[in-house]
Amino acid sequence: MGIRYDWQKEEIRAIYDTPFLELIYQAASVHRQYHNPKQIQVCKLISIKTGACPEDCSYCAQSSRYKTEVKPQALLDKETVVNIAQQAKNSGVSRVCMGAAWREVRDNSQFDQVLDMVKEVTALGLEVCCTLGMLTENQAKRLEAAGLYAYNHNLDTSPEYYSTIITTRTYSDRLNTINNVRQTNVTVCSGGILGLGETVEDRVSMLHTLANLDPHPESVPINILSKVQGTPLENQPDVPIWDVVRMIATARLIMPASDVRLSAGRAKLSQVEQALCFLAGANSIFSSDDGHMLTVTTPCPGYDADQEMLNLLGLEMRPPFVSQQKVAAL
Numbered sequence: 001m002g003i004r005y006d007w008q009k010e011e012i013r014a015i016y017d018t019p020f021l022e023l024i025y026q027a028a029s030v031h032r033q034y035h036n037p038k039q040i041q042v043c044k045l046i047s048i049k050t051g052a053c054p055e056d057c058s059y060c061a062q063s064s065r066y067k068t069e070v071k072p073q074a075l076l077d078k079e080t081v082v083n084i085a086q087q088a089k090n091s092g093v094s095r096v097c098m099g100a101a102w103r104e105v106r107d108n109s110q111f112d113q114v115l116d117m118v119k120e121v122t123a124l125g126l127e128v129c130c131t132l133g134m135l136t137e138n139q140a141k142r143l144e145a146a147g148l149y150a151y152n153h154n155l156d157t158s159p160e161y162y163s164t165i166i167t168t169r170t171y172s173d174r175l176n177t178i179n180n181v182r183q184t185n186v187t188v189c190s191g192g193i194l195g196l197g198e199t200v201e202d203r204v205s206m207l208h209t210l211a212n213l214d215p216h217p218e219s220v221p222i223n224i225l226s227k228v229q230g231t232p233l234e235n236q237p238d239v240p241i242w243d244v245v246r247m248i249a250t251a252r253l254i255m256p257a258s259d260v261r262l263s264a265g266r267a268k269l270s271q272v273e274q275a276l277c278f279l280a281g282a283n284s285i286f287s288s289d290d291g292h293m294l295t296v297t298t299p300c301p302g303y304d305a306d307q308e309m310l311n312l313l314g315l316e317m318r319p320p321f322v323s324q325q326k327v328a329a330l
């Protein structure tokens with residue numbers, strides 16, 4: 001199967017509904033054509049500025065509109081961030097993502113500090129990703145000049161369901177930022193969240209949007225909702241593992257060269273369930289030194305436990321910048 005950008009929703013739905021084991025077999029086969037199936041990229045997420053976000057994303061512990069256990073924290077200093085990144089690198093991490101709970105980037109001294117962090121963490125030999133909210137083309141260019149490898153900006157859900165989850169910005173705001181990043185050589189990371197109360201049609205519609213971006217996002221995180229007390233989505237039902245695997249396999253089949261990241265919510269999955277996700281085409285995880293992803297509300301397995309799991313499954317941690325070589329070779 002080649003890379004396509006003209007997917008119809010009906011085709012994606014038919015893939016999503018393929019009998020389960022057949023779907024995994026097809027996804028595993030395509031995975032092997034485009035990726036080294038023995039390699040998993042391990043990423044580390046650092047919250048460089050936490051909480052007090054003016055946006056109203058219904059799932060988020062960092063929105064100032066909801067009373068959650070997350071305590072706001074100002075922008076971390078560069079030394080702290082570089083130390084966390086170095087420790088991550090020593091544990092096999094090849095990509096560090098720095099997240100700030102901002103609606104958008106402003107051209108101020110805080111952004112200058114982030115640019116400095118990008119430079120220093122990149123100098124460690126790591127892929128650096130940032131997720132800082134909305135971005136202008138000029139800001140994307142400044143991040144590119146600092147050495148940024150990837151920019152994360154998730155679509156979260158379908159265009160149809162988006163306004164149920166977030167009212168403080170629109171779907172086209174999201175797509176605009178992705179487009180601004182595309183005016184540079186910074187790669188795009190964009191995916192979504194399962195468990196927001198969306199239908200299967202919404203999942204298909206989000207995948208349809210992602211798979212018709214030309215080029216596809218180089219990185220597609222699939223998150224499972226971490227239900228945060230105090231947010232409007234605190235009582236959502238759990239997402240069945242079958243749906244998680246279907247989503248990963250469908251993403252793998254329609255965006256074959258992209259990295260598909262099994263992201264938030266992994267801590268709740270058994271090793272056997274995670275193995276199914278890897279078989280279905282997930283080739284990246286987030287791991288941690290502190291037991292959580294961005295905030296304490298999203299648990300995350302530790303480096304040692306993940307190394308053990310990868311050993312058990314006969315998998316290895318992928319070195320940095322391999323996907324760049326892979327795309328060049330296509």
Ligand code: SF4
Pocket residue numbers: 053054055056057060061062063100101102103133
């Ligand atoms: S997801 Fe991001 S933009 Fe939305 S409330 Fe949380 S920190 Fe703010």
